[in-house]
Each structure stands twice: as C-alpha cells, then as structure tokens.
Amino acid sequence: MARYLIVIFFLISVGHGCDLVSTSSSIHLSCPKGVPKNTVYYKSSPERMVIAFSKPLHLEKSFLNDKKLVLKNIKGKDYLVNYDLTKTNIKKDKKHLIFHNQKAVQSCQWHKKQHKPFTVVIDPGHGGHDPGITYSNLKEKDIALQFSKLLALELHKKSIPIVTKLTRNKDQFIPLADRPWFAIKHHADLFLSIHVDGSDNQTARGLSIFTLAERGATSKVALRLARKENTVFSRPTSNIIENFERDIGYYQSHKIGNSLIDRLKQSVSLHTNQLESANFIVLKSLKIPSCLIELGFISNEKDRQLFKKPLYQKFLAAEISSEIANYFEHNRFQYFYDCHLKPPRLSVTVKKGDTLSKISREHHLSVEQLMRMNLLTSSNLQIGQSVYIK
Ligand SMILES: [Zn+2]
Missing domain, CATH: 3.40.630.40 (Zn-dependent exopeptidases)
Incomplete structure (x- = not known):
C-alpha cells in the first residue's frame, strides 16, 4: 500500500520542480524543465562538494533524506552540498545531473x-x-x-x-x-x-x-x-x-x-x-x-x-x-591489439523483453527510483530507449 502512495505522490509532483534520487553509487538530479545552470566547486573542513545553481530547484525537501546531501537556499539561490566524496564523478545532460562513483575502465580487444x-x-x-x-x-x-x-x-x-x-x-x-x-x-x-x-x-x-x-x-x-x-x-x-x-x-x-x-x-x-x-x-x-x-x-x-x-x-x-x-x-x-578507455555505464538501452521491474532488479534499484531518475510518468518502455541506472 505504501508503495502505491509513493507512486501517486510522485505522479503529482512530476512536472513541477526537480527530483533528487540518492543511491549507494550515485546522486541523480533530474529536472523536467532542464537542470538550471550550475557551477561545481570543492570546499574543505569538512571536505565537501558544492553545486551552486542559478535558479531555485523547487526540490521536494522530503526526498532529501540522505545526511550526506544537504540543500541550502542562500539569498534565493539553491546550493546542494555533497559530503559523500565517493560520488564526485559528474555526468551532465540537459535534464540530468549525476554524481557517481563509476570509473572509466580500460577495454582492450583484437581487431582487424x-x-x-x-x-x-x-x-x-x-x-x-x-x-x-x-x-x-x-x-x-x-x-x-x-x-x-x-x-x-x-x-x-x-x-x-x-x-x-x-x-x-x-x-x-x-x-x-x-x-x-x-x-x-x-x-x-x-x-x-x-x-x-x-x-x-x-x-x-x-x-x-x-x-x-x-x-x-x-x-x-x-x-x-x-x-x-x-x-x-x-x-x-x-x-x-x-x-x-x-x-x-x-x-x-x-x-x-x-x-x-x-x-x-x-x-x-x-x-x-x-x-x-x-x-x-x-x-x-x-x-x-x-x-x-x-x-x-x-x-x-x-x-x-x-x-x-x-x-x-x-x-x-x-x-x-x-x-x-x-x-x-x-x-x-x-x-x-587495441586499447581504449570505456566510459562508465550510467544508463542501459531497453531491449526486447525488458521491463522497469526487470531493469530495477538487475541494477539493485526500486521501480520508483528508476521512474524518478528518468522522469517517467508511466511504466511503458520503448525498445532502444535509454534508461539511467545511476
Ligand atoms: Zn653481396
């Protein structure tokens, strides 16, 4: 029952502000209208990463239950303070800002x-x-x-x-x-x-x-x-x-x-x-x-x-x-024998037979986390669709 309530609550909240999902390996900020312009810098004592946004995120504070992640509003501007320095690799696109702990790996293969x-x-x-x-x-x-x-x-x-x-x-x-x-x-x-x-x-x-x-x-x-x-x-x-x-x-x-x-x-x-x-x-x-x-x-x-x-x-x-x-x-x-660096895998491409629950199980996430990370309003997936897993 609780799960359904969360989903209903989530469905209502989408379309307004940004959403923030924190997992053991990533912090995923997704904004349906685009992530506001931001700058990232580091501060010491204590060691932390600060992300300063040009506009308010309109983040539901109830989603912020991670002690290592704090949202501050100073003079109308939002600051996300990340105390978890294992998640400092950054991936940005228009609607997503991801801090993760995935490293690039060396991939080598024989090729003609x-x-x-x-x-x-x-x-x-x-x-x-x-x-x-x-x-x-x-x-x-x-x-x-x-x-x-x-x-x-x-x-x-x-x-x-x-x-x-x-x-x-x-x-x-x-x-x-x-x-x-x-x-x-x-x-x-x-x-x-x-x-x-x-x-x-x-x-x-x-x-x-x-x-x-x-x-x-x-x-x-x-x-x-x-x-x-x-x-x-x-x-x-x-x-x-x-x-x-x-x-x-x-x-x-x-x-x-x-x-x-x-x-x-x-x-x-x-x-x-x-x-x-x-x-x-x-x-x-x-x-x-x-x-x-x-x-x-x-x-x-x-x-x-x-x-x-x-x-x-x-x-x-x-x-x-x-x-x-x-x-x-x-x-x-x-x-x-050719080697190159493979970027960390933050998303998967939907294949035939994939469902949200299958992907969530494979990547140790809940369906709800997956939907919020990906700004999904329904559980329907298209083959070839890219789905964030971090
Ligand atoms: Zn000779």
Whole structure:
C-alpha cells in the first residue's frame, strides 16, 4: 500500500520542480524543465562538494533524506552540498545531473585494421670502398644499386600503395649493421637486400633467394654466401628483438621467399629451385619479413649478359614487385591489439523483453527510483530507449 502512495505522490509532483534520487553509487538530479545552470566547486573542513545553481530547484525537501546531501537556499539561490566524496564523478545532460562513483575502465580487444601504405626497404648491397664481388670492370655494388632503383620504380606502379626507401641511392659505403636499423627506423613491412653472386665454377648461374636461418644454413652454397656477405661487418647488431616477433618475421620471410621462388622459376633462370637460408648479419636484427636476393653469378658469361640487358632487368624487377604486391594484398588486413578507455555505464538501452521491474532488479534499484531518475510518468518502455541506472 505504501508503495502505491509513493507512486501517486510522485505522479503529482512530476512536472513541477526537480527530483533528487540518492543511491549507494550515485546522486541523480533530474529536472523536467532542464537542470538550471550550475557551477561545481570543492570546499574543505569538512571536505565537501558544492553545486551552486542559478535558479531555485523547487526540490521536494522530503526526498532529501540522505545526511550526506544537504540543500541550502542562500539569498534565493539553491546550493546542494555533497559530503559523500565517493560520488564526485559528474555526468551532465540537459535534464540530468549525476554524481557517481563509476570509473572509466580500460577495454582492450583484437581487431582487424587495414594496413596501408606498405613500406619496402630495398638495400643495395656493398657500396663505396666495398665493391662486393667483381669481374673485370663489373662490380656487384653497381649492379645491385641499378637493380634496386628499377625495383623501386616497379613497386610504385602497383595498385596497392607501396612506399620504397633505399638504404643507399648512390655509391656510398654503409656498414652492414646500419642497414637493418634503417628498415626499423622507416617502419618497413619488408626488407630486401640485393646482391650478386660469384663462384670459381664458371658454369654456376642463376638467381637465388635467401632468408635468415635460425639454425645453420640450408646448403654449402648458403654457408659460403653467408661468409661472403658478412665480410664487411663493423659492429655487432644488438639482439633486442623478442623471440615472438622474430618468429613472425621468420615465418613471413619464408612465405614471401617461397612465393617469389614459385613465381620466378617459371620465367627466370634460378640457381636452385628452392628458397635457401643462411645466417646473414644484414637480416639478423629484423622482426619484419626480410629476404636477400642474389641476382645471378658475375662469374658466369650468360648472367653477365643479363646484368647488361635493361629489358631483362626491368622484367625481373616487374616480376619480383608483382609478387611482393600479391603478398601485401594477402596481408592487407592485420590484427592489432587495441586499447581504449570505456566510459562508465550510467544508463542501459531497453531491449526486447525488458521491463522497469526487470531493469530495477538487475541494477539493485526500486521501480520508483528508476521512474524518478528518468522522469517517467508511466511504466511503458520503448525498445532502444535509454534508461539511467545511476
Ligand atoms: Zn653481396
């Protein structure tokens, strides 16, 4: 019976002044004609929060049964004094002013994000006082630089946006250990080191692709090459990359290396028809996918002819860049762990089957409190309606 009387009393009072509902976690002021302009400030001894209103609230004093909340009227102005300093977070909208103890929480989740543009760092091997392998006046450093520039041009032609950076654009010496750092600095998605092979066996020819070997080299060729390409080594690369990230780079390097081999073996003369791996210093610090390409053998007559053929070089650059674009296309969406602050939940949205009594039970409120907080004159709820619970 008492509950019905309260509801009837409440129905009469709505439409006049403001209403104030105090719960264990919030103080909710709701005004059907809008909350009067107000300023909030703090005072000490005793510690309290004061809300000064520009107009009287016409608050039913009988609703103020909380000792920690006092309404004062000084010279025609209303002041709400809140002694409960656990409820000092403020949420305001036109008809509501809420003081609550709910904090924002950090919410993290994995989500797919489109990744573009992609950055490829191309590393023309050797340079400056280090010519690499030579044959009469042909030098590895020159062939590598020329091809790297061609490869960059071809990559720019792809429909997928690709940015390229060369570790060197001219005949310049760059310490081996500085090259991977260049890639890290430019947030590279792929690192390609370009070299030229050479052998005492003049019949040995063809292009090879290498990835970093975690444990030993795959063949004697790889072992020999790792030694050859490691010779100009100025200082050790630091081992800052966590294993997990390096494993991803290792796996992706194999993926792109294998797809390059599969594509090139149909149109280009390869040294072996498989991806090789060796302990290249230049690939060692990288967690990103990385490959080392030996364009061919400077010691072989046919390969030397190819190095001098602009049409072939352009064709090779186009083939490699197409496969790289393919690889990026398939890895265009990557998963990122993203965190943001979730604002505290002060209201719920009415779903099918929700009733005032169901919502009040779920949030430890009475139906009457819910109706007063939300300035409701009937218990009918609409799906999608927002209902304050604080
Ligand atoms: Zn080299």
